[in-house]
Amino acid sequence: MLCVNVELKERRYPIHIGAGLLSDNSVYPLKSGDKVMIVTNPTVAQHYLSQVTDTLEKIGCTVKNVQLPDGEQYKTLDSLNLIFTALLRENYGRDATIVALGGGVIGDVAGYAAASYQRGVRFIQIPTTLLAQVDSSVGGKTAVNHELGKNMIGAFYQPCTVIIDTLTLNTLPKREVNAGLAEVIKYGAILDYPFFEWLEQHIDALVALDQEKLQQCIARCCQIKADVVARDETEKGDRALLNLGHTFGHAIETHLGYGNWLHGEAVAAGSMMAAVLSEMLGDLSAQEAARLEKLLVRANLPTVSPDTMQPEDYLPHMMRDKKVLAGKLRLILLKSLGQAYVATDTDQDKVLAAIRRCTQTD
């Protein structure tokens, strides 16, 4: 078992990473008599709910669960309210603990419920998608969507423990695994060249869900994100680097409509666009850009624009991004592999040219 500590101003908490941890009662910070509400969805519940429930009942906890409908479209105030109703029906008070068992959607909604129920109850994350394991379960951002915007309503709220059981990835659709790898590759590209090299060596093992390599990989990603978050808890500066490929990716997701490309797929193509732009600006070498492309391809990820999208479609979406300040694009670009920076006021013609180079022409 690997363990990464997240050090925050006010407190610290551990991320445990291993195979079979769902059944390991030593990683749960719970004791006999504790009241637990597991928040999950039917897809995840069928695989893992009884395993977690059994472990917690062996500890002596009272365990109830509430299942939200599966999907990003249910990341809403209405789903949030289902959690509150379940807690109130069981007469759970401020000493209750909420456990999020699922992907990023479940983690975000359950975390916001934990922040809000009676103004804050204990929260444990059990992320079961690769994306949630390397990204959304670290950093304390919780949220639900509003019909006028994604993740517009939420809180900064930290779990007391994150439990990552890498065996759960065995039931995750392959496409979701690969999408998670896009965020993994992103960490290497922006902040950690040795990790990027490690990925070049082990990407096939990761795609094949080699348990030991997965654990090493996830621990490294959590450490990188935890370090960034510790430096920038409420997201004023450094965290921006984590958005490599996300402004381009966001344009893709918005243009295609959410759910056509997975977030990670859009981030993969977007990261490639950022790399090509960095190359055109004279920062990244052509060879480095090619290495990134190759790594993404080996993870079965797209590196070019969707064929239903024109280069001209990007900028209008990109200019509506949250990161645009005073009408100026703020993009995350690469000085080299392992070194990202925030570029303000990049020439829009250059941006368009980079997108063109990442567009399928045949």
Next chain:
Amino acid sequence: MLCVNVELKERRYPIHIGAGLLSDNSVYPLKSGDKVMIVTNPTVAQHYLSQVTDTLEKIGCTVKNVQLPDGEQYKTLDSLNLIFTALLRENYGRDATIVALGGGVIGDVAGYAAASYQRGVRFIQIPTTLLAQVDSSVGGKTAVNHELGKNMIGAFYQPCTVIIDTLTLNTLPKREVNAGLAEVIKYGAILDYPFFEWLEQHIDALVALDQEKLQQCIARCCQIKADVVARDETEKGDRALLNLGHTFGHAIETHLGYGNWLHGEAVAAGSMMAAVLSEMLGDLSAQEAARLEKLLVRANLPTVSPDTMQPEDYLPHMMRDKKVLAGKLRLILLKSLGQAYVATDTDQDKVLAAIRRCTQTD
């Protein structure tokens, strides 16, 4: 103008108290170009919305407003969502400021919206009921109700400034003014004997809305609450004293159905029950209990149980109170005027006897 500072671990903020402050642009921590969303309701808006809007527009702010339906029954997630929709329609970002203009309901909902919108935006309180001015606008508790429980969903979130314009009380229904005085008297009784004496001298002036006396009174109450909150920001200990009369009062509110007696009225009768119980336990003198009763009566507040409620009706409600731990009542009682304490495990027969003594028998 009087000013009370609330000192918290992470930051401090001022409470300004004066007549005509709504139009005093020096008390608003805003500058030209700031984007402001005023949250209010039609009752308050008809009296004060244009005054606040004009002042903020003179500062150079962009000012929009959203009006929630008036009433405790609209203190819900749905009202909260109306605020988010208004903010998103106007494309307001993280640099927006939410201003709560109204009583405790508006303050609680708007405060929770400020805590949650994009995970936290600036928040200014302009309380316009006496209860909100002396109680709910200080302390950082925000909340909405759930159909299964009051104030079950919320956040601890501090405003950057509280602006109390005592002239707003001139349009407040007298019954609401008096209900606010119940909380005022409570502060004297639990923690501040000199203030209790001051109230005995000036209660008639307060009932008559004497501006100078109101300001002195509100400042003192805010100071008392701010001190308690500073010692106990997230409500683990000392804050409990603020609940004098509230467990009895809660039983009255629940039994009659919300809206029949005002909260302050129930607290007044409840405080009297706590005083009589304290006397029966040998702590408070009969003379002190009589002084409390007299003061409440001069503020036109009830000191006995509603005539549709039997003494036996209280305990079942009281045992369901949030403050009950392991089946034991926790009541706030008085050692003397100005000195309250937490009584655990008070004999239920004595509690019943005290309620009987506060029941109209004629």
